[in-house]
Amino acid sequence: MDLEIERELMETRTPSPVVVYDGPFGSMLRAAIDDIDGLMLVTVTDADHVAIFREALPEFHEPQFEEALIDKCFDAFDDTKQLQAGTRNVVTLFFGAMRVVQFRVGTYYGTIVSDDICNMGMIHNLVARIRECLKVLSGVTDDKASHKGQQP
Template sequence: MANTIDLEVERELIESGTPAATAASSVQPPAPADASDSQIERMLSDAITHIDGLMLVSVTDADREVLFREALSMFHEPLFEETLVNNCYDAFDDTKKLHIGSSKVMTLIYGAMQVVQFRVGPFYGTVVCDAVSNMGLVHNLVGRVRSCLEIISEMSKTSK
């Protein structure tokens, strides 16, 4: 099922070209009626439902505007979430400044939570799960989200 959704998302992103590319290039979220948008949201919603312990998946742009967000209803920690997103930007900037290569995915342990943060072009993502979550499934989800964001990022580059 997940692979089918991924293929549908990829196909729709490639075929839709103009709306997604325009939205990505102007660094604003795609219109809610965009079919690819609903496919990505459905993929994230399915992940929240099917991956035990997954609490939050958030994707933001370079201006820290939320593009996609799915969370359990019990995960209502706006200040904590804002801190995580800010730390994600800072961590990727710091690794760049240290000249240790360009990180694409970082996995962190924070108290009783596991946090995976990633970057694709101008997009940043944060995934929060509990300490006993299956990180193989979480990293698989991160890979699928990154694939979708790579397509959007490439489309925004070609439209400029």
């Protein structure tokens, strides 16, 4: 019976939507997926848990897993803030053969999933590059928010 249910789930899965991000940031994420062996997923969400950037291997389709990771990312950084455990903005987790790096920049949160053969130095360099880009984006959105309602 379990095999039948599993087979039904496999057949009813819809493929991940293919979203193409133009510009240098999207190109950087696509190049990372192509160039870093073992890198499976890079996603960046806003404070409302909405994915604003997502690149993944075509065969990586685990929406519930992604949703759970994003929720855990928010929880981890909320817990760190409540415990006043410093200003940690990057967390690396090891789950058997899977590596998860989660990070925060302002109101943006990111999750990177890779397997155990992945070069973690390359992953952390990618995280640093993404965080620099998000700092610029955070500055732009902060500037827009501070000028909102002002007359020119």
